[in-house]
Amino acid sequence: MRLDGALADDLSVVNGARVSFARRKAEMDDSDAGLIRFLMRDRHGTPFEHNAFRFHIRCPIFVAREWFRHRVGSFNEFSMRYARATDDFYIPEPEDVRSQVGRPGAYSFEPVADELAEATREELRAVYETAFATYERLVEQGVARELARAVLPVGAYTEFFWTVNARSLMNFVSLRAAETAQREIRRYAEAVESFLAERMPVTHEAFVANGRVAP
Helix, strand or coil, X not given: CEEEEEECCHHHHHHHHHHHHCCCCCCCCHHHHHHHHHHXXXXXCHHHHCCEEEXXXXXXXXXXXXXXXXXXXXXXXXXXXXXXXXXXXXXXCHHHCEEEEEECCEEEEEECCHHHHHHHHHHHHHHHHHHHHHHHXXXXXXXXXXXXXXXXXXXXXXXXXXXXXXXXXXXXXXXXXXXXXXXXXXXXXXXXXXXXXXXXXXXXXXXXXXXXXXX
């Protein structure tokens, strides 16, 4: 994952709010930091929308499907209708192979024995190899890519551009970096948050102080 471009800073929040009084600031000062904290605390959200982050994401399809549920943003994804699929699939690290304990909505995850972890990784490799070999064979025989892709599992990698404002980015982080989020997407959310902290440090600090709830 990389930040492909950004038009985002804390001053965009300040000026988004102060335009209500026909005022504009060229530089941040302590009063502006206080304004951002007030806006975050009282959930005046629209001033946080006048900026943009553009990310280039590469992730497994099952992660992308969760990501695309965050609809306040723009997505353009790699198309296997137009381009040949790549032999690139997600294999979890041994420590990421886990069991689910409890009922839906109230479960936890526990590590599995080393032998089961490695067996799981080998099973995934075997499925991926078979699926991709089938895909290539179908394409070579003349089957359209848009149909042949149906054999590929959700562990295949995809890539997409995601353009989003800070308010929606914070909503994504609040949900997907939480302990209850799936481990794989949580790691991406943590990376996204690091870019927010770098580009908009006052906003990020207020976000964290506000319990990581988007305004």
